[in-house]
Amino acid sequence: QKEVEQNSGPLSVPEGAIASLNCTYSDRGSQSFFWYRQYSGKSPELIMSIYSNGDKEDGRFTAQLNKASQYVSLLIRDSQPSDSATYLCAVNFGQTGANNLFFGTGTRLTVIP
């Protein structure tokens, strides 16, 4: 069973705080992990991709991957009201030729001004 689990939230943080979003996945052989942001009524947009254990930083965003524990997280520093959205974790299961991603149900983040 291929599963990607996220806490649906909502997660509320004050403006300027750090938002922490977590994701676990079922397949130990997964190699590729992505975070997408989706505003209400819009399509997902890519924020980060991560392939190796450890941290990857891009501006205010940091993705953290721990393959042994099968979790990936996203930290948003200095959260802004414009960060209010649903954040989707996506995982590619196994090293197949196909590039299909499996998505979690998303965590809804609200940043309070």
Next chain:
Amino acid sequence: DGGITQSPKYLFRKEGQNVTLSCEQNLNHDAMYWYRQDPGQGLRLIYYSQIVNDFQKGDIAEGYSVSREKKESFPLTVTSAQKNPTAFYLCASSIRRTTLGHNSPLHFGNGTRLTVT
């Protein structure tokens, strides 16, 4: 500007009618995908295509059909056999692998919201 164009943005149909959703990309991507999103659920894969004239079923292909006659185009037909067709449909594309051999991220179109009554 390169991108993925889905049309129309909103689509209304009567039950029992087939309907075709358009997806065109000018990113020169080999792979294209159709996902469906329902409220409170994650994106679920309907069909995908890695190369022209070839496509594979995803997790929820029943009641849907696709074609891939051109690299740029991957239309999705929602047939009358689909039990619950009302949903937000997302088309995506990607290169097959990154230069380092990793799975590449998907890039999404703006979506088509289909309502069937």
